[in-house]
Amino acid sequence: MPLADLPTRRLGPLTVAAQGLGCLSMSSFYGASDRAEAIATVHEAIDRGVAMLDTADIQGLLPGEGEWVLGTAVAGRRDEVLIATKAGLERSHTGEFLGVRGDRDYLRRQCDESLRRLGIDHIDLYTKHWFAPGEDVAETMGALGELVAAGKVRHVCLAEVGADTIRRAHSVFPVTAVQSEWSLWSRDIETDIVGTCRELGIGIVACCPLGRGFLAGQVADPGRPEDFRHTLPRFSADNLPRNLAILERLRPPARRHGLTLAQLALAWVHHQGDDVVPIPGTARRDHLAENLAAALVELSPAELAEIEAAVAPGDVYGERYAPFLMELVGN
Numbered sequence: 001m002p003l004a005d006l007p008t009r010r011l012g013p014l015t016v017a018a019q020g021l022g023c024l025s026m027s028s029f030y031g032a033s034d035r036a037e038a039i040a041t042v043h044e045a046i047d048r049g050v051a052m053l054d055t056a057d058i059q060g061l062l063p064g065e066g067e068w069v070l071g072t073a074v075a076g077r078r079d080e081v082l083i084a085t086k087a088g089l090e091r092s093h094t095g096e097f098l099g100v101r102g103d104r105d106y107l108r109r110q111c112d113e114s115l116r117r118l119g120i121d122h123i124d125l126y127t128k129h130w131f132a133p134g135e136d137v138a139e140t141m142g143a144l145g146e147l148v149a150a151g152k153v154r155h156v157c158l159a160e161v162g163a164d165t166i167r168r169a170h171s172v173f174p175v176t177a178v179q180s181e182w183s184l185w186s187r188d189i190e191t192d193i194v195g196t197c198r199e200l201g202i203g204i205v206a207c208c209p210l211g212r213g214f215l216a217g218q219v220a221d222p223g224r225p226e227d228f229r230h231t232l233p234r235f236s237a238d239n240l241p242r243n244l245a246i247l248e249r250l251r252p253p254a255r256r257h258g259l260t261l262a263q264l265a266l267a268w269v270h271h272q273g274d275d276v277v278p279i280p281g282t283a284r285r286d287h288l289a290e291n292l293a294a295a296l297v298e299l300s301p302a303e304l305a306e307i308e309a310a311v312a313p314g315d316v317y318g319e320r321y322a323p324f325l326m327e328l329v330g331n
Contacts, residue, residue: 005049005296006018006019006048006049006050006292006295007295007296009203009274009275009276009277010203010274010275011125011176011177011203011204011205011275011277012155012174012175012176012177012201012202012203013155013176014125014155014176014177014203016051016052016082016277017049017050017051017052017277018270018277018295019050019266019270019277019278019279019280019291019292019294019295020050020051020052020053020054020084020205020277020278020279021041021042021045021050021052021053021054021279021280021281021282021288022054022207022208022279022280022281022282023038023042023053023054023055023059023066023069023070023281023283024055024056024059024066024281025038025281025283026038026041026042026066026069026070026283027055027059027060027061027065027066027069033283034283035069037283037284037285038069038073038283039069039072039073040285041282041283041284041285041288042070042073042074043073043077044285044288044289045288046074046077046080046081048288048289048292050292051080051081051082052081052082052084052125052205052277052279053070053074053081053082053083053084054084054085054179054205054207054279055067055069055070055083055084055085055086056085056086056087056089056127056129057085057086057087057110057113057114057117058086058089058091058129061095062093062094062095063091063093063095064113064114064117067085067114067117067118068117070083071117071118071119071120072119074118074119074120075119078120081124082124082125083118083120083123083124083125084123084124084125084126084127084157084205085114085118085123085125085126085127086126086127086128086129086157086159087106087107087110087111087114087126087127087128087129088100088101088102088107088127088128088129088130088131088159089129089130090106099132100129100130100131100132100135100328101132102128102131102135102136102137102139102140102143103136103139103140103143104139104142104143104146107128107140107143107144107147108143108146108147111123111126111147111152111153112152115152121151121152122151122152122153122154123152123153123154124154124155125154125155125156125157125176125177126144126147126153126154126155126156126157127156127157127158127159127179128140128144128156128157128158128159128161129159129160130159130160130161130328130329130331131158131161131165131328131331132328132331133327133328133331135331137165137168137169137172138168138172140169141156141169141173142172142173144156144173145172145173148173155176155177156173156174156175156176157175157176157177157178157179157205158175158177158178158179159178159179159180159207160179160180160181160328160329160330161178161180161193161330161331162193162330162331163192163195163196165331166178166193166196166197166200166202167196167200170200170202175200175202176202176203177202177203177204177205178193178197178202178203178204178205179204179205179206179207180193180204180205180206180207181206181207181208181320182204182206182207182208182209182269182272182276182278183206183208183209183210183211183215183265183269184211184215184246184250184268184307184308184310184311185211185214185215185234185243185246185311185316186208186211186320187313188330189204194272194273197275198273198275203275203276203277204273204275204276204277205277205278205279206269206272206276206277206278206279207278207279208281209265209266209269209278209279209280210262210265210266210280210281211234211265212229212232212235213229214234214235214243214247215246215247215250215261215262215265216260216261216262216265216287217247217260217261217262219235219240219244231322232318232320232321232322233317233318233319233320233321233322234316234317234318234319234320235318236318238317239317239318242317243316243317243318245315246310246311246315246316247261249310249311250265250307250310250311253303253306253307253310257297257299257303259294259297260290262280262290262291262294263290263291263293263294263297264294264297264307266278266280266291266294266295267294267297267299268299268304268307268308270294270295270297271299271304
């Protein structure tokens with residue numbers, strides 16, 4: 001697919017390619033990754049017109065690993081890409097999760113560290129990762145605004161937040177985009193977050209649009225401790241076999257269109273609006289090509305309804321995260 005064939009979308013004031021690239025799997029979060037293939041995948045994505053590359057300071061077996069990989073991959077091609085990274089989920093130097101932070105000193109320090117690891121002088125889209133109950137939204141947004149004023153950040157994004165937080169944050173400093181999990185088996189944001197974003201002119205970055213590989217038929221083995229998915233209830237030994245029925249109901253419409261399961265699921269996300277940019281993650285060039293083809297798929301209203309009926313909310317077993325993390329989502 002050449003550059004000219006990839007449609008564009010609006011994220012607030014930004015115009016970007018209709019599909020970005022999530023870089024989580026490039027940094028050993030889902031098990032061992034092939035570093036050379038991951039870098040080649042980034043290069044291929046840029047060649048095909050993908051501009052938005054998404055990572056986070058938390059990604060990797062150790063904090064910062066994902067940013068190092070992406071920084072290496074974009075060296076010499078910085079002007080061709082929009083780099084998005086995140087801060088707010090604090091980990092120790094040995095990788096333990098310490099909690100959620102958004103205070104001014106923390107964000108300043110994390111931003112500088114991200115810039116150093118990425119090898120760049122500014123972050124195009126800087127995302128605050130989640131909010132803890134009672135966290136000072138005004139301080140966080142004030143700090144992000146200061147980073148924009150200093151030229152270290154171009155635009156601000158919020159991840160996995162509730163509608164009230166979006167409104168409060170946007171009243172302090174403009175929010176360009178909200179990133180949240182949105183896929184056929186994660187549709188919570190349709191209740192009020194999507195409407196809030198559209199009312200305020202905020203774009204939506206749909207992360208995990210393939211259900212962390214599940215909707216592509218790539219089912220994680222819950223017995224692999226090196227794979228982050230083994231901690232997620234939907235991939236547990238009890239829930240995973242029951243969730244597999246979802247894939248069987250999606251196979252007939254996929255076959256009728258000559259699509260893979262991944263392409264069908266991504267095409268559904270692409271049809272959710274011209275302010276929605278999915279960022280499916282992969283560290284392989286063959287999966288990248290498969291995913292990008294979904295941006296050109298046309299589905300009728302009747303076909304969309306059929307796909308949605310195959311994955312009703314009550315059909316999904318298990319929460320997205322473990323209970324202690326679910327308490328932090330949507331604040």
